[in-house]
Amino acid sequence: MATSANYFDQLRKTRVWRSIFRSGSGTSTLHRSLVIQQDVFLHLFPTKVRRRMMSFSVTWYLGTLTFGTFLILVTTGILLMLYYHPSVPQAYADNKDLQFVVSSGLFLRNLHRWSAHAMVFLVFAHMFKVFYRGAYRPPREFNWVIGIILLLITLLLSYTGYLLPWDQLAYWAITVGSNIASAVPVFGDKVHFLLLGGNLVNANALLRFYVLHCMILPLTAIFFIAIHFWRIRKDGGLYVHGSESGQSAAKEER
Amino acid sequence: MDEEKERQLDVKELDRRSFFVKLGLGSLSIATAGTAVFAYQFLSPNVLYEPSPIINAGKPESYPLDSVTLDVNSGIYIIHAREGFFSLSAVCTHLGCLTAWKPELGMIACPCHGSKFKTNGEKIEGPAPRPLPWYRVWLSDDGDLMVDRSATVRPQQFLRV
Numbered sequence: 402m403a404t405s406a407n408y409f410d411q412l413r414k415t416r417v418w419r420s421i422f423r424s425g426s427g428t429s430t431l432h433r434s435l436v437i438q439q440d441v442f443l444h445l446f447p448t449k450v451r452r453r454m455m456s457f458s459v460t461w462y463l464g465t466l467t468f469g470t471f472l473i474l475v476t477t478g479i480l481l482m483l484y485y486h487p488s489v490p491q492a493y494a495d496n497k498d499l500q501f502v503v504s505s506g507l508f509l510r511n512l513h514r515w516s517a518h519a520m521v522f523l524v525f526a527h528m529f530k531v532f533y534r535g536a537y538r539p540p541r542e543f544n545w546v547i548g549i550i551l552l553l554i555t556l557l558l559s560y561t562g563y564l565l566p567w568d569q570l571a572y573w574a575i576t577v578g579s580n581i582a583s584a585v586p587v588f589g590d591k592v593h594f595l596l597l598g599g600n601l602v603n604a605n606a607l608l609r610f611y612v613l614h615c616m617i618l619p620l621t622a623i624f625f626i627a628i629h630f631w632r633i634r635k636d637g638g639l640y641v642h643g644s645e646s647g648q649s650a651a652k653e654e655r
Numbered sequence: 656m657d658e659e660k661e662r663q664l665d666v667k668e669l670d671r672r673s674f675f676v677k678l679g680l681g682s683l684s685i686a687t688a689g690t691a692v693f694a695y696q697f698l699s700p701n702v703l704y705e706p707s708p709i710i711n712a713g714k715p716e717s718y719p720l721d722s723v724t725l726d727v728n729s730g731i732y733i734i735h736a737r738e739g740f741f742s743l744s745a746v747c748t749h750l751g752c753l754t755a756w757k758p759e760l761g762m763i764a765c766p767c768h769g770s771k772f773k774t775n776g777e778k779i780e781g782p783a784p785r786p787l788p789w790y791r792v793w794l795s796d797d798g799d800l801m802v803d804r805s806a807t808v809r810p811q812q813f814l815r816v
Contacts, residue, residue, distance in 0.1 A: 573752060577767060580751040595695075599703050 445630045447638055454639040463527035468626065470520040474558075475619060477513040485565070487611035489604045492567035517559055524555050536640035544632040547625055554622045561614035564607060575602050575610070708805035715740060715800050715816045723756045723763075723774055731790060731802055732756065732763070734774055739813030742790040742802040743776050749783040763787065776810060786810075 412418055413426040424435035434448040453459065484503055485495045499506035528548065531537055537545035564575045579596055583589040598605030633639060710729045718724055718735040725732055725745055730753055732743040743763075747754050752767035762779060763772040770781025777786050791806040792814045800814075 573767070577750040577752060580749075595698050598698075598700055599705055601705055603705060605700060605703075 445627060445634065447634045450638055451641070453641050453644065459639060459641050461526075461530060463523055463530050467520060467523040467527055470516045470523060471622070471626070473516040474513060474520065477509045477516065478615065478619075480509050481513060482615060487565070487608050489567065489607060492565065492607060496566045496568070517562060521555060521559055524552055528552065531640075534640060534642050541632075541636045541640065544629060544636055547629045547632060551622065551625050551629060554618055554625065558614060558618045558622070561610040561618065564602070564610045565614060567607060572602055575606065579606075708803055710802045710804065711795070712742070712800040712802055714798065715794070718800075723758070725756050727753065729802075729804065731804065732774075732787075733800065733802070736774075736813065738811075739815040740792055740800060741813050742792045743774075743787045744790060744804070744807075745787070747783055748785040748787065749781070754787070 410426065413422075419425065422436075422439075424432060424439050426432070437443045437446060437448045481499065484499055484506065486492060496510070499510050501507075531545065531548070560575075560578060563578075564571045579593055579602065582596060583593040585592055594600065596606075596609065597603070598609045706729070710726070710731060712726065712731075712733050715735075718733055718740070720735055720737070723732055723734050730745045732745050734741055734743060745754050745763075746752070747765040747767065747770055749765065749768055749770050752765050754763050754765045754770070754772065756774075757764050761774070763774065764770070765781065765783070768782050770783035771779040772783070772787050773779060776789060788807040789810050789812065791803045791808050793801050794814070794816065795801050
């Protein structure tokens with residue numbers, strides 16, 4: 402064990418490593434702060450958090466779990482795309498292939514499906530936790546709004562993904578769902594027509610839902626997730642119940 | 656004197672910077688409007704490869720008297736009543752599900768949200784806001800029963816063969 406630790410230390414001192422990770426090695430507070438601050442992903446988060454914020458009872462880790470399901474969905478979704486043609490009637494046959502022919506296809510498809518269910522559940526649980534703890538209050542009110550946008554994106558991802566198996570359930574669910582869009586005053590029929598790319602749930606609708614499900618909505622989600630995480634830092638870290646007197650703890654800019 | 660001063664002030668208000676700001680914002684908003692129009696036009700398909708609205712329902716003789724026949728693929732009922740033939744849309748006016756003829760109940764019912772209709776399209780109950788529309792029906796030159804799903808007609812217009 403000691404030798405492998407030494408080996409890692411040696412690796413971190415090499416020129417290549419140092420050219421990638423500028424923060425250098427060391428266990429000082431400065432070094433550990435730099436690791437967070439100088440990383441393009443980690444710099445969204447605060448360099449320092451209070452230990453209390455990391456405890457289970459504060460958040461039940463619901464936001465992190467939601468993000469975890471999102472990562473599973475992106476990974477399994479990209480893999481499923483390798484065997485899926487968004488065309489009529491091939492889409493249905495591809496789903497059957499994924500279930501019965503492709504190695505691990507059934508596992509990946511089920512993982513995608515159950516993660517999607519879990520994500521919707523966790524998003525709501527996350528919202529309820531934030532709501533009942535009062536964590537939406539100033540200065541975090543804007544991050545609550547971002548959260549609402551992410552909720553809508555999550556639901557739209559579920560809805561667009563529902564059509565892709567191209568079975569009876571999918572077809573009628575999207576027929577009903579898109580007809581609900583027609584109920585919008587004045588623009589309803591136009592919205593319906595643009596959403597489906599026609600008057601019927603057909604090849605155009607399948608392709609549009611595919612593009613929305615695999616490109617537009619996930620990219621929008623990633624964009625807002627980044628803002629959502631970054632705002633946690635800007636709003637003074639995670640909300641810890643009872644620790645913020647007068648809700649002014651976050652006034653100091655981080 | 657005062658008038659000249661005012662005019663000078665007017666000239667000063669539109670100095671080069673504010674002129675270019677206005678010009679820039681103006682062209683940006685024109686470009687934005689153009690992009691919106693472009694996007695809308697691009698997203699609405701100009702040609703649709705959807706099935707024809709006109710259905711050939713075959714010979715009238717194949718529909719016995721007092722029968723209600725659902726054509727699942729085209730979403731229409733061909734009904735042979737005592738007064739003559741007519742065709743109803745089988746698509747529920749609520750949210751677009753395909754309804755079904757229930758001979759044991761003598762009514763048309765929607766499986767999705769429970770709307771019920773009489774065989775003349777009238778609503779019995781359910782969330783459906785409107786009765787099932789009647790479609791235009793005529794006989795082709797070959798004597799086939801034809802239905803135009805894009806043309807609704809007022810109810811009680813029967814085709815006598």
